[in-house]
Amino acid sequence: MGEEVKLFRSWSSPFALRIVWALEIKGIEYEAVFEDLSNKSPLLLQYNPVHKKVPILVHNGRPIAESFVILEYIDETWKQVPLLPEDPYERAMARFWAKFCDDKVLTSIWSAFIKQGKEQEEALVAAAENLKFLEKEMKGKKFFGGERIGYVDIVLGWLANLVSIFEEIVGLKIVDEGKFPLLYSWMQDFAEAPIIRDNCPPRDKMIVKFQALLDAAIASSSSSSK
C-alpha cells in the first residue's frame, strides 16, 4: 500500500502531542521527526512556510499544519476508532468545545501561569469561569467523547499533565478538585489511559522548561516599563 506518514514534532509541544495521541489511538504507523524549535530544519520551513511551527503531518509527501486541521484530516483518512462523533450535531458540538478549549481555557490558564499580580488574578478568575463550562459539559461522562477518548479529550489533554506542572511551579491551585470534581477525575482518567501515559514528555524536563519560560517572562516584565 505504501503509506508514508511523518509527524514533525518537538519533545514538548502539547499541540504536536495531540497528533501523537491521535495516531497512536488509531494504530497508524508513522515516523516522528523531532525538531529543535530554536533551530528549525529546512524541511519544516518548506512544509509549513506560513507558520513555521510544529506539528506538521506529512502524508505521502503532502504536508498539513495546524493541530485541529490535522486531527480532522486523520479522522477522515483513517476511519478506524473515530475521534469525532457520527451525528452532525454532536460533531459540531465537539468542534465548538475544542475551539473553546484553545481560545478560552488554554489562554486563561497560560496567563494564570505566566503573568503576575493583577493580571494573574484576573486570569485565574477567567480560567475558573471557563472551567465551569467544561465541568458542566462533562455531564457525568467518563470522557468528553463518552466511554472512550475522543476529539475534545485529545484537544484538552494538555490540561491533564501541564496543569499540575504549572501549579507546582507557581504554587497556585488552578484546577481545584473540590470546585471541579468531574474535570479533576477526567484529568486522572485521561492521564492514566495507556496510550496517553506512554506518550507524555518527561515531567522533570517539563518542569525545567516551564520554570525557565516563567523566569524569562518575569525578567522581561520587570525590565520593561509598562
Next chain:
Amino acid sequence: MAGNGDGVTLLGYWASPYALRVKWALKLKEVHYEYMEEHLPDKSPMLLQYNPVYKKIPVIVHKGKPLAESLVIIEYIDEVWKHNPLLPQDPYHRAKARFWAKFADEKCVPAMFRAFSKVGEEQVQAAKELRENLKILESALEGKQYFGGESIGFLDIVVGWIGCWARMTEEVAGVNMIDADMIPLLSLWFQKFLELPIIKECLPPQDKLLAHTKEFHKMLTMAALT
C-alpha cells in the same frame, strides 16, 4: 422571510460579517430559515439561553438544538444538507480549506481590526501586517477562479466579507488595506465574489454599513486616544 420549513432559525445582527457568512452558507444550500435580528448591544434572553458561553451571534437553532461559532455552524450546514457541497470531498483539500479559513480568521481579521481601531504607528504596523497576510492568503487561490475552484465554496464564503469590510474601513480609517498591486489576484477575486447575485443580495445596505462603521470607528479611536 421564507419561514422555517427546514426547522432552522438564525439569530444574527445586520452588520455582522460572521452572521453574513452563515447566511451565505444557508443561501447556497437553499435552506429555508427564520431570521431573528438581535438588537445589539442589547442581548435577547433567547440569545443568552442559546449561547451561554459566548453570548454572541450568529447562533443557529436546528430542530430545537442551538449551535454557535460561525465556522462550526457552516461545517454543520455542509454536513446536514449535502447538495451543493461547500467543502471539497478529498480530505487533503478539505484540510487546506480549513487551514486557510483559520489563517484568515486568526491572522488577517485581527490585523484588519487593529488597523481600523488604532491610531498612529500601531495603525500603520497593523495595516502593513494585514497587507502581508492577504498576500499570503492570495497564494491559496492557486490561480483558480475562486477558492472553491470553478465555483464558490467554503473558503470563499469564509473570507469574502473581508473585501467588503476592508473597502469600507479603508475609507473610514484612512489606511490602505487592499493593495491591488500587491494582491492583484485576490483583489480580482474579492470583486468577482462580491458581485455574484447570491452573495450581493445578502450584503447589508452599504450606506447603512458605512454610517455604522464611521460611528464604530469614532468610538474605538476615541478610546485609543484617551
